[in-house]
Amino acid sequence: MTTISGNLYGQEPLYDESKVPSYHLPALLESENGKAVKNVKQWENKRRPEILALFSEQVHGKTPAGKIPVIFQLQSMEERALDGTATRKQVRIFFGRDSSRHMDLLLYLPSNAKKPAPVFLGLNFTGNQTIHTDPGILISTRQTNNGNNPGYKDGYATEESRGLRVRRWPVEEILSRGYGVATIYYGDIQPDRPDSFREGVHSLFFKPGQEKPGPGEWGAVGAWAWGLSRALDYLVQDPGVNPDQVAVLGHSRLGKASLWAGAQDPRFAIVISNDSGEGGAAITRRKYGETIKDINTRFPHWFSDNYKQYNNKENELPVDYHQLIALIAPRPVYVASASDDQWADPKGEYLSLVHAGPVYELYGLEPLKAPEPPGLEKPVSTESMGYHLRKGKHDILLYDWSNYMDFADKVFGK
Numbered sequence: 001m002t003t004i005s006g007n008l009y010g011q012e013p014l015y016d017e018s019k020v021p022s023y024h025l026p027a028l029l030e031s032e033n034g035k036a037v038k039n040v041k042q043w044e045n046k047r048r049p050e051i052l053a054l055f056s057e058q059v060h061g062k063t064p065a066g067k068i069p070v071i072f073q074l075q076s077m078e079e080r081a082l083d084g085t086a087t088r089k090q091v092r093i094f095f096g097r098d099s100s101r102h103m104d105l106l107l108y109l110p111s112n113a114k115k116p117a118p119v120f121l122g123l124n125f126t127g128n129q130t131i132h133t134d135p136g137i138l139i140s141t142r143q144t145n146n147g148n149n150p151g152y153k154d155g156y157a158t159e160e161s162r163g164l165r166v167r168r169w170p171v172e173e174i175l176s177r178g179y180g181v182a183t184i185y186y187g188d189i190q191p192d193r194p195d196s197f198r199e200g201v202h203s204l205f206f207k208p209g210q211e212k213p214g215p216g217e218w219g220a221v222g223a224w225a226w227g228l229s230r231a232l233d234y235l236v237q238d239p240g241v242n243p244d245q246v247a248v249l250g251h252s253r254l255g256k257a258s259l260w261a262g263a264q265d266p267r268f269a270i271v272i273s274n275d276s277g278e279g280g281a282a283i284t285r286r287k288y289g290e291t292i293k294d295i296n297t298r299f300p301h302w303f304s305d306n307y308k309q310y311n312n313k314e315n316e317l318p319v320d321y322h323q324l325i326a327l328i329a330p331r332p333v334y335v336a337s338a339s340d341d342q343w344a345d346p347k348g349e350y351l352s353l354v355h356a357g358p359v360y361e362l363y364g365l366e367p368l369k370a371p372e373p374p375g376l377e378k379p380v381s382t383e384s385m386g387y388h389l390r391k392g393k394h395d396i397l398l399y400d401w402s403n404y405m406d407f408a409d410k411v412f413g414k
Ligand code: GCU
Pocket: 001, 002, 003, 004, 005, 251, 252, 253, 254, 275, 276, 277, 278, 290, 295, 298, 343
């Protein structure tokens, strides 16, 4: 997946901190009726539902309320995978009874675990077989966005694609620290193309004759987030998984999906955003790097059509992304950035945590408070929030994972 930065209409992105406009963030602890929100009860009963509704209506579009039966089919299981260090399970998760609609979950659990393991769940960009060279991983048969890149032919994965993304998935390190790891190819849920709505899970919820989502209905990020919750439906009933210790994570557009999944589904025990940027963790009113107009122009299918009315009108958006982080409270949240990824606005990603802090404080939890982000590779965390700025490019690497595992160790008391 190539990451292109810069916009399509000849305007240079803002990368100069001194030119960031002054802005007022929408209030976190004041309800729409003007009343101050002073305790957890008022937050949970009044303000939180208001903010969740605004993200649903104006940003991501509403996740359909209708339930689709989810059916699990074990496709393969190997108790001595990876030289005996892991159990590998591959599960096809069907959406309803139409056998063409499904996603394939790959799960590794540490073999030496004495009790159900905590698990990191995240979508992948290129097919499950790309996360490791393990010859037992079933090769994805979906068409990908990878064209004829090495390992793909006409967009379909070949044997050569095995292990293409090992740098992003340090499976051995994860297992050796006592964690399991689960992943799904994101295109199994919804293909990442503006013209794909009839193919993915969107169409399962269409009214007769409908071909694309209506203005307040969900976009592709919403569908990927929904898929993460369906994966969790499987994980919580797998006897090898600790159902109270599933952390959801994602890189980039998939970090936007993990935050939205974590905001909506309280079963996720930790929520992690890796370089999620605009539409993810970054404060959009800063207009630094990617803007709403940039994202809606290049990826018109990611968000609800309603989001397009905020192109060049960030200050009119009734929410900002500190409120997305606040929706996750009191569950722990970790945000990470990379120094060469200015397109994602590292400082704006950090500030969302700081500005979400007052909600964590309502719960008696300690948030991150320093007004400036920490220096390069100087991770900071409390028991409820973590942040680091990795040196280098837009990516997810062992450095990032090691910090996520340190944070999870702290949260899960390992
Ligand atoms: C583009 C896009 C970002 C996104 C990234 C990715 O750079 O502008 O918003 O996060 O792709 O998903 O890799």
